[in-house]
Amino acid sequence: MRHEYCLHCDAETVEPVTESGRVRRRCTTCGQTADRSLVVDTALRMWHETAGVFVRDPSGRFLFFNRIAFPYALTIPAGHVEHGESPEVSAARELQEETGLRAVSLSLIATEPIDGDQCRRGADGHVWHTFLTTVGAEPPVALDEGEGDAYTWLTLAEAAEHDLTFAARHLIEHHADRLMA
DSSP states (O other): OEEEEOTTTOOSOEEEEEETTEEEEEETTTOOEESOOEEEETTBOSSOEEEEEEEEOTTSOEEEEEESBSSOSEEOSEEEOBTTOOHHHHHHHHHHHHHSOOOSOOEEEEEEEEETOOOTTSOSEEEEEEEEEEOSSOOOOOOOTTTEEEEEEEOHHHHHTSOBOHHHHHHHHHHHHHHHO
């Protein structure tokens, strides 16, 4: 069961709206628009957990995409771990949903809490399960229209020069050596 509440008036009358290419949340009760809402979803664990995948090509570049839903920034394929789902299964599912890629193998890079990692479902922190997978050549990617609007291949140094999600920046800053190993 999923409930979505307005951050301004607490009403459960929130709907997605697209403004300037970004998906935001508008409350039909108070008329306020926000980048996110508070979502209570019994399909998710009690605290928010995220599984993400750094996809590396043979030249050492990584796959990033520009999010059109909050938080609006460049990020890696990732999403919430659903109730009853292992982080590895969640990572593989999110990778396929967001890029069309199937992970042949996933290597765990880190599992850690990241305070300050806000999401559109109202959490201000997540436990991240970060994986790495490699691809043989730059594969075509299938864009998930609900998540992002542009994919790009960047080195970690190039990515650091962009506006990254809080978690993507944290993961690069703390695990670049493991991602490049």
